[in-house]
Amino acid sequence: MNGNPRPSTSWSEIIAGVLLGTAIGAVAALLYAPKKGEETRAELLARLDAAKQRLDATAVEVAALAKERLSECCSDLQQAVIAGREATRERVAELQQQTGSE
Numbered sequence: 001m002n003g004n005p006r007p008s009t010s011w012s013e014i015i016a017g018v019l020l021g022t023a024i025g026a027v028a029a030l031l032y033a034p035k036k037g038e039e040t041r042a043e044l045l046a047r048l049d050a051a052k053q054r055l056d057a058t059a060v061e062v063a064a065l066a067k068e069r070l071s072e073c074c075s076d077l078q079q080a081v082i083a084g085r086e087a088t089r090e091r092v093a094e095l096q097q098q099t100g101s102e
Contacts, residue, residue, distance in 0.1 A: 012062060019058070023051055 030044045 015058060015062075019051070019055060023048075026051070 026047050
């Protein structure tokens with residue numbers, strides 16, 4: 001062990017890996033299936049279309065989740081900025097009072 005922490009893997013990378021593995025497995029299974037070429041191509045196209053639809057749906061879900069999380073972060077940041085400004089005003093007033101200046 002070199003003491004370096006293991007890099008984290010995001011959910012989107014995991015999902016992409018699972019989908020890619022599924023697609024590769026499906027293509028391999030179809031190519032080695034004992035069917036006519038025309039049947040195999042038709043089935044391959046149907047599966048690819050289904051995979052594309054699943055991928056599109058997943059992309060929409062991930063985008064919605066990312067938008068929601070971004071909105072939450074922006075809201076948290078706005079609240080932190082407001083709190084920081086208020087704390088600064090209070091501290092400035094406190095220091096002015098201690099020094100007797102206005």
